[in-house]
Amino acid sequence: xxxxxxxxxxxxxxxxxxxxxxxxxLVAIPVAFYFVSHDMVGRSVRSxxxxxxxxxxxxxxxxxxAARDLEPRLVLAGWRRSTLVxxxxxxxxxxxxxxxxxFGVLAPGPRRCRSGPxxxxxxxxxxxPTLGRLFTGSPTPARSSLSAPPSSLLVHGPAGQHDAPPRAxxxxxxxxxxxxxxxxxQVVEALDRRLPQNKASPR
Amino acid sequence: xxxETWLEAFVHELEAAGVGPEDRAGAVVETEGFLSEAGSGxxxxxxxxxxxxxxxxxxxxxxxxxxxxxxxxxxxxVVSGVSKSYRRQVVLREVSVRVGSGEVVVLTGPNGxxxxxxxxxxxxxxxxxxxxxxxxxxxxxxxxxGGLDPYLRAEAHFELFGTATGLDRDEARREGNRLARExxxxxxxxxxxxxxxxxxxxxxxxxxxxxxRPDTLLLDEPYEGMDADSQRRFWALLWAWQDExxxxxxSSHSPGALAKATSVVEIEGLxxx
Numbered sequence: 001x002x003x004x005x006x007x008x009x010x011x012x013x014x015x016x017x018x019x020x021x022x023x024x025x026l027v028a029i030p031v032a033f034y035f036v037s038h039d040m041v042g043r044s045v046r047s048x049x050x051x052x053x054x055x056x057x058x059x060x061x062x063x064x065x066a067a068r069d070l071e072p073r074l075v076l077a078g079w080r081r082s083t084l085v086x087x088x089x090x091x092x093x094x095x096x097x098x099x100x101x102x103f104g105v106l107a108p109g110p111r112r113c114r115s116g117p118x119x120x121x122x123x124x125x126x127x128x129p130t131l132g133r134l135f136t137g138s139p140t141p142a143r144s145s146l147s148a149p150p151s152s153l154l155v156h157g158p159a160g161q162h163d164a165p166p167r168a169x170x171x172x173x174x175x176x177x178x179x180x181x182x183x184x185x186q187v188v189e190a191l192d193r194r195l196p197q198n199k200a201s202p203r
Numbered sequence: 204x205x206x207e208t209w210l211e212a213f214v215h216e217l218e219a220a221g222v223g224p225e226d227r228a229g230a231v232v233e234t235e236g237f238l239s240e241a242g243s244g245x246x247x248x249x250x251x252x253x254x255x256x257x258x259x260x261x262x263x264x265x266x267x268x269x270x271x272x273x274x275x276x277x278x279x280x281v282v283s284g285v286s287k288s289y290r291r292q293v294v295l296r297e298v299s300v301r302v303g304s305g306e307v308v309v310l311t312g313p314n315g316x317x318x319x320x321x322x323x324x325x326x327x328x329x330x331x332x333x334x335x336x337x338x339x340x341x342x343x344x345x346x347x348x349g350g351l352d353p354y355l356r357a358e359a360h361f362e363l364f365g366t367a368t369g370l371d372r373d374e375a376r377r378e379g380n381r382l383a384r385e386x387x388x389x390x391x392x393x394x395x396x397x398x399x400x401x402x403x404x405x406x407x408x409x410x411x412x413x414x415x416r417p418d419t420l421l422l423d424e425p426y427e428g429m430d431a432d433s434q435r436r437f438w439a440l441l442w443a444w445q446d447e448x449x450x451x452x453x454s455s456h457s458p459g460a461l462a463k464a465t466s467v468v469e470i471e472g473l474x475x476x
Contacts, residue, residue: 007366015354018395069349070363072328076344077415078367 004079008087012063013095022059026099029055034103048103056096063088206238209245209252215435216256216459222263230259252431253459277304278339279419279450280325285334287320294320297334300468302419302450304339307441309461310454312470318454319347321470322421325452340418345408347423347454353397357383357390357407364414375414382410386436401428409437413444420444420451438463 033051037043217227249255280302287295295317323329326344365375383390386406426434
């Protein structure tokens with residue numbers, strides 16, 4: 001990669017990171033998207049990446065707008081237009097890399113947490129990891145506790161443990177009063193038999 | 204304008220016009236003596252310091268206007284019969300201008316006469332509707348405002364503009380800081396461009412254009428907002444530029460600029476007078 005591309009990328013990153021609003025957007029939009037569906041298996045991470053792409057697009061728009069004044073003069077000074085564009089792109093991609101690393105640490109993927117027997121599950125992204133603690137100050141599964149009927153707390157177990165996975169079992173369906181959605185009784189019972197850990201849960 | 208301020212500007216203008224220290228001191232003493240006897244303000248008596256300094260320099264045999272361009276000859280910019288309109292609004296009509304190598308030409312005219320448009324056309328940032336523009340060599344362009352990244356510091360601009368001509372980043376910073384010192388500005392401690400005052404931002408813009416070492420500089424109201432000392436330093440820098448055989452086309456309203464140029468082109472009524 002040429003030195004000029006690196007220089008332009010460096011300057012793009014400096015200019016972007018000096019904009020407080022831009023940095024706020026880069027962090028806040030992905031976090032907001034993540035928390036909208038934080039208790040849904042898989043969807044939270046998809047939302048996070050969607051939020052990141054939205055935030056980065058917005059920042060790229062800001063960077064391109066700022067370049068409209070400067071870059072024609074740089075072309076007159078001897079820069080190639082393509083070098084400027086590639087350099088700006090490389091700078092933005094480097095920011096995306098940093099952002100991905102940041103959220104990769106803060107928000108672990110739910111699949112890793114939710115496979116295998118329930119006893120072996122890692123703490124859910126909402127109840128345990130840093131992202132949850134950062135924004136709630138507590139590892140309690142707050143949203144589930146508030147929105148679900150009191151009896152559904154039974155499937156959560158003590159505070160700080162796991163959310164119930166949406167397709168986990170008839171137990172969940174039964175306790176949450178969703179039998180009426182059309183899940184056949186036999187299916188629920190079959191699921192209960194297949195997932196021994198659910199048999200221990202009170203109905 | 205207070206007499207002290209007027210006299211200070213007068214001294215700067217004399218210095219810029221190439222009047223030696225002894226003659227300068229003599230002129231100031233004479234002027235102060237005249238003012239104390241007359242009992243009225245300097246501006247009422249002599250007009251602007253620029254005009255009076257130019258008159259004094261001429262009387263002393265050292266014209267405020269720059270002498271002939273250095274030998275070398277040739278045309279740096281030739282504009283022939285250029286017209287430009289924006290949505291049926293005619294901005295320039297068959298304008299022809301010539302800037303020779305080593306010349307500093309001042310472009311003057313009322314607001315809306317099309318000076319900035321002509322400079323943008325020469326820079327290649329816009330296309331003329333009719334006519335031709337021949338530019339020999341490279342050009343650097345200083346817009347009336349903007350043209351910088353408001354979130355980058357001065358030294359970052361030096362690096363961006365300097366590296367385009369083959370300097371490495373350290374050399375570009377050093378050269379930019381040297382030019383800034385010549386304009387009386389400490390660029391090393393400067394904040395981001397968006398937080399600079401109008402005059403300082405113009406200094407940065409001028410330095411950035413000079414770092415590209417173009418054959419011709421196109422300067423649109425370059426010392427808008429600069430103080431008297433900075434204006435004097437700016438002209439000294441431009442003359443040093445001219446001594447290297449390079450050219451400049453300067454758009455300006457300032458009467459002082461007219462006295463310092465190799466030639467003056469006035470745009471009036473959409474065309475060159």
